[in-house]
Amino acid sequence: MRSLSLIASLSLASLLAAPAWSQSDLQHQAQQLFKPIPSTPPALPGNPATAQRVALGKMLYFDPRLSESHAISCNSCHMVGMGGVDLQETSLGHRWQHGGRNAPTVYNAVFDIAQFWDGRAKDLEQQAGGPLVNPVEMDTTEAHVVEQLRAIPGYVQAFAKAFPGGSDAITFENIRRAIALFEATLITPNAPFDRYLKGDAKALDASQREGLALFINKGCAACHAGINVGGAMYAPFGVVERPGAEILPPDDRGRFAVTKTASDAYVFRVPSLRNVALTPPYFHSGKVWDLRQAVAVMGSSQLGAQLTDAEIDSITAFLGSLSGDQPQVTLPILPPSVATTPRPKP
Numbered sequence: 001m002r003s004l005s006l007i008a009s010l011s012l013a014s015l016l017a018a019p020a021w022s023q024s025d026l027q028h029q030a031q032q033l034f035k036p037i038p039s040t041p042p043a044l045p046g047n048p049a050t051a052q053r054v055a056l057g058k059m060l061y062f063d064p065r066l067s068e069s070h071a072i073s074c075n076s077c078h079m080v081g082m083g084g085v086d087l088q089e090t091s092l093g094h095r096w097q098h099g100g101r102n103a104p105t106v107y108n109a110v111f112d113i114a115q116f117w118d119g120r121a122k123d124l125e126q127q128a129g130g131p132l133v134n135p136v137e138m139d140t141t142e143a144h145v146v147e148q149l150r151a152i153p154g155y156v157q158a159f160a161k162a163f164p165g166g167s168d169a170i171t172f173e174n175i176r177r178a179i180a181l182f183e184a185t186l187i188t189p190n191a192p193f194d195r196y197l198k199g200d201a202k203a204l205d206a207s208q209r210e211g212l213a214l215f216i217n218k219g220c221a222a223c224h225a226g227i228n229v230g231g232a233m234y235a236p237f238g239v240v241e242r243p244g245a246e247i248l249p250p251d252d253r254g255r256f257a258v259t260k261t262a263s264d265a266y267v268f269r270v271p272s273l274r275n276v277a278l279t280p281p282y283f284h285s286g287k288v289w290d291l292r293q294a295v296a297v298m299g300s301s302q303l304g305a306q307l308t309d310a311e312i313d314s315i316t317a318f319l320g321s322l323s324g325d326q327p328q329v330t331l332p333i334l335p336p337s338v339a340t341t342p343r344p345k346p
């Protein structure tokens, strides 16, 4: 079981009470635990990234006509140019309704083990259908979004080029596939921490290196590891001490809703910490705005450690080194509506 090996690695981490590592030991240790973000997008199985498909996915990502109101696009809640988030506690969707959770960033999401805070979608392709039909997000239906796009002549052409061979390229599945390919391009390489992992010991300053050592020694890296410094496993929020209802609202039991297994109550996918300094507020509830406070909460809830102010400062400085080159995206020109294109339903 995952949680057993987790407890084993956590107690191992606490046994290793802050060994006096040399700087090169620290860098070596980091290279074992983490991997740099690549400079080019990873391939998606069974979904070749042709230029036409990626360009179509970009149009769909920015097109509000995919929503019932024609007012909300993927970019409304995952803003390119703003860390891939909306900087809201919980997102504003259809008819100004708030959803139940904070919007995670789409940047580097392609590297996560599964999508959503509870991991209920296995990959980006499966995920992309969710918000379209979610009543508090874009509130359309599979049939309507297909009907909508079929009635925009520019999309008929763009889909035919992106998915050649079939007679009817505009399908819900192809919509999801194109969007997933565009999202896979939203990666943030070349963070100071990536340069450090690739061998440039000076890419982190002294305080960031101190924070990295604490991040490993205190046990944060038992859960937040790999290419995304997280995103690779599930864990309870409150391993040692469950946070109060103001941070962990009791009605959202996380992965329990997916697996219906009692031990999955309040279990969440460990989030990626890539670009975390750019994506407040924090936690699935979005209740914590200050990254330093989020670090302190993690110390007590996940590790039973009361971190000192100096420790919190260093760890927070290290987390700042995870902000990479933000994707530069040219806004697509969207194909015009015509007289027969369905109108918005407010």
Ligand code: HEC
Residues within 6 Å of the ligand: 061, 072, 073, 074, 075, 076, 077, 078, 091, 092, 093, 094, 099, 101, 102, 103, 104, 105, 106, 109, 112, 114, 115, 116, 117, 118, 124, 127, 128, 129, 131, 132, 136, 137, 138, 179, 183
């Ligand atoms: C109204 C706001 C809103 C809109 C519109 C929206 N999302 Fe989201 N998105 C969210 C929220 C909130 C979550 C987290 C929900 C959860 O975990 O249950 C999320 C989760 C995700 C995730 C998972 C990221 C992760 O780390 O788990 C991806 C990827 C994503 N959205 C992509 C999209 C795409 C693609 C679209 C357009 C088709 C879209 N979103 C539209 C709010 C929105």
Ligand code: HEC
Residues within 6 Å of the ligand: 006, 215, 218, 219, 220, 221, 222, 223, 224, 234, 235, 236, 237, 239, 268, 269, 270, 271, 272, 273, 276, 279, 281, 282, 283, 284, 285, 294, 295, 298, 299, 302, 303, 315
């Ligand atoms: C036992 C696994 C585990 C350990 C150990 C752990 N975390 Fe977490 N971390 C999580 C989980 C799970 C969440 C998501 C909590 C939620 O919102 O439901 C999280 C969330 C976070 C967040 C908020 C990210 C966001 O985008 O909202 C930060 C920051 C963070 N952790 C930093 C740390 C630091 C720093 C440490 C060490 C002091 C640490 N974590 C230790 C599992 C862990």
